[in-house]
Amino acid sequence: MSLRPGDVVLLSGPLGAGKTTFVRGALAGLGFQDSVKSPTFNLINLYDSMPPVMHADLYRLTTAFGVGLEAYLDTHVCFIEWPDRLAGMVNEEEAWKIDIEFEGDLRSLTITPPSVPS
Numbered sequence: 001m002s003l004r005p006g007d008v009v010l011l012s013g014p015l016g017a018g019k020t021t022f023v024r025g026a027l028a029g030l031g032f033q034d035s036v037k038s039p040t041f042n043l044i045n046l047y048d049s050m051p052p053v054m055h056a057d058l059y060r061l062t063t064a065f066g067v068g069l070e071a072y073l074d075t076h077v078c079f080i081e082w083p084d085r086l087a088g089m090v091n092e093e094e095a096w097k098i099d100i101e102f103e104g105d106l107r108s109l110t111i112t113p114p115s116v117p118s
Contacts, residue, residue: 003077005051008090010083015059018107019081022098024053026079043067052076058085065089091116113117 003009003026005116011019024036029039032049039045039057044067049055054072058064058104059082083095097112 003051003096004101005076006074008073008078008080008095009091010086010092010095010097011079011081011100012083012098013103017100017102019100020055020057022100023053023079024108027053044069044072046072046076054081055079058082061085063087 011022013019020036020038027036027047027049030049030051030053032047032053036047037045039055040059043056043058043061047055049111052075052077054069056064056067056078056085058080060087061067064085064087064111069078069080073090080090083090084094093116094114096114099110101108101110
């Protein structure tokens with residue numbers, strides 16, 4: 001999975017599934033060495049990595065309209081937790097989808113690439 005600005009990664013899974021941990025690992029893979037925290041309360045975290053990353057957690061919202069996500073969609077790799085709150089803001093056919101589920105004591109990841117090249 002090679003990511004570039006304009007790529008959107010939609011992260012689904014129950015609370016505690018490891019969505020933020022996945023983003024932490026992705027940022028480490030980009031060489032980012034600073035702390036990566038969940039944006040649960042401030043909604044959006046920005047990371048000065050190469051490429052730059054925007055990480056949003058929409059759990060506390062019913063809709064993402066008015067949050068300002070659209071300012072980063074073309075210039076950052078965007079990791080979005082709880083994408084069901086996007087309500088059409090992102091073309092899901094152009095987004096990576098990562099679904100994290102629990103299977104007993106383990107987790108299962110399903111990664112679906114964009115069906116329409118970005």
